[in-house]
Amino acid sequence: MRVGVVTFPGTLDDVDAARAVRIGGNEAVSLWHGDHDLKGVDAVILPGGFSYGDYLRCGAISRFSPVMTEVVSAAQSGMPVLGICNGFQILCESHLLPGALLRNNHRKFVCRDQRLRIENVSTPWTSAFAQDQEIVVPLKNGEGQYVADAATIERLEGNGQIVARYLEVNPNGSIDDIAGISNEAGNVVGLMPHPEHGVEGLTGSGTDGLGFFTSLVERAFA
Amino acid sequence: MPKPEILDPQGKAVLGALPRLGFTGVSEVRQGKRFELEVAAADEATLAEVEKLAETFLANTVIENFTVRVEQA
Numbered sequence: 001m002r003v004g005v006v007t008f009p010g011t012l013d014d015v016d017a018a019r020a021v022r023i024g025g026n027e028a029v030s031l032w033h034g035d036h037d038l039k040g041v042d043a044v045i046l047p048g049g050f051s052y053g054d055y056l057r058c059g060a061i062s063r064f065s066p067v068m069t070e071v072v073s074a075a076q077s078g079m080p081v082l083g084i085c086n087g088f089q090i091l092c093e094s095h096l097l098p099g100a101l102l103r104n105n106h107r108k109f110v111c112r113d114q115r116l117r118i119e120n121v122s123t124p125w126t127s128a129f130a131q132d133q134e135i136v137v138p139l140k141n142g143e144g145q146y147v148a149d150a151a152t153i154e155r156l157e158g159n160g161q162i163v164a165r166y167l168e169v170n171p172n173g174s175i176d177d178i179a180g181i182s183n184e185a186g187n188v189v190g191l192m193p194h195p196e197h198g199v200e201g202l203t204g205s206g207t208d209g210l211g212f213f214t215s216l217v218e219r220a221f222a
Numbered sequence: 223m224p225k226p227e228i229l230d231p232q233g234k235a236v237l238g239a240l241p242r243l244g245f246t247g248v249s250e251v252r253q254g255k256r257f258e259l260e261v262a263a264a265d266e267a268t269l270a271e272v273e274k275l276a277e278t279f280l281a282n283t284v285i286e287n288f289t290v291r292v293e294q295a
Contacts, residue, residue, distance in 0.1 A: 102229065102231070103231040105231060147228060147229075148284070
């Protein structure tokens with residue numbers, strides 16, 4: 001599959017994300033925030049970083065970039081979209097995912113190897129994992145505290161839209177230890193930890209993150 | 223402003239600093255944002271427009287409340 005990786009001004013993790021896409025067996029296609037088309041890609045990743053300097057709110061300005069108009073409309077017609085960290089924030093600001101991400105409850109930037117449980121393996125990004133599989137991937141954020149009103153949380157829990165949950169430590173105060181969620185259709189996934197940094201033995205905490213990038217292939221051949 | 227039910231870590235940090243500076247009478251601090259927009263005339267149509275841009279862009283109504291106020295230059 002051809003997977004677009006969007007670069008906004010201030011994006012940091014686009015190169016790692018593109019590398020993870022290739023290691024996962026897919027073709028990475030660079031997309032620029034000013035692009036008005038998605039170059040025929042089959043899926044899109046919004047990588048981590050500090051797009052537009054996090055001005056106004058994280059992801060608030062990126063949401064109105066030309067490429068996001070295309071991403072929003074493609075996502076609404078079912079294209080798989082994965083937002084990691086800042087990408088998750090952009091998906092929330094775009095209203096493709098419910099809720100919002102606030103500054104960590106302890107007010108410090110956090111950077112650690114984080115244990116997660118993958119609780120929904122029916123999304124195009126998580127199908128390579130076993131149900132409730134535990135993985136360890138890097139986590140690094142300053143504004144990773146997931147919040148939503150009680151009715152939304154209840155709906156997410158009821159529909160199985162909690163894709164990943166923090167284990168052992170809740171690193172940012174997220175409600176119900178939520179590390180990642182999907183939209184109702186399941187094609188749009190937002191994730192605060194960074195699986196793209198955990199795809200090679202040489203660096204990072206291992207290769208547990210790879211599943212997010214091989215899931216698409218499994219789906220294509222399923 | 224962050225909605226009342228939303229935790230405000232920045233306000234908490236400010237609150238925590240106050241006693242260190244000798245200010246002891248404050249029990250709660252919440253931090254928000256203020257935008258100053260200049261327009262030619264604050265007529266009804268313009269205010270409606272400002273209300274709309276505040277709701278779609280300046281504020282995230284999932285976590286924030288906002289008010290629009292007119293001040294003379």
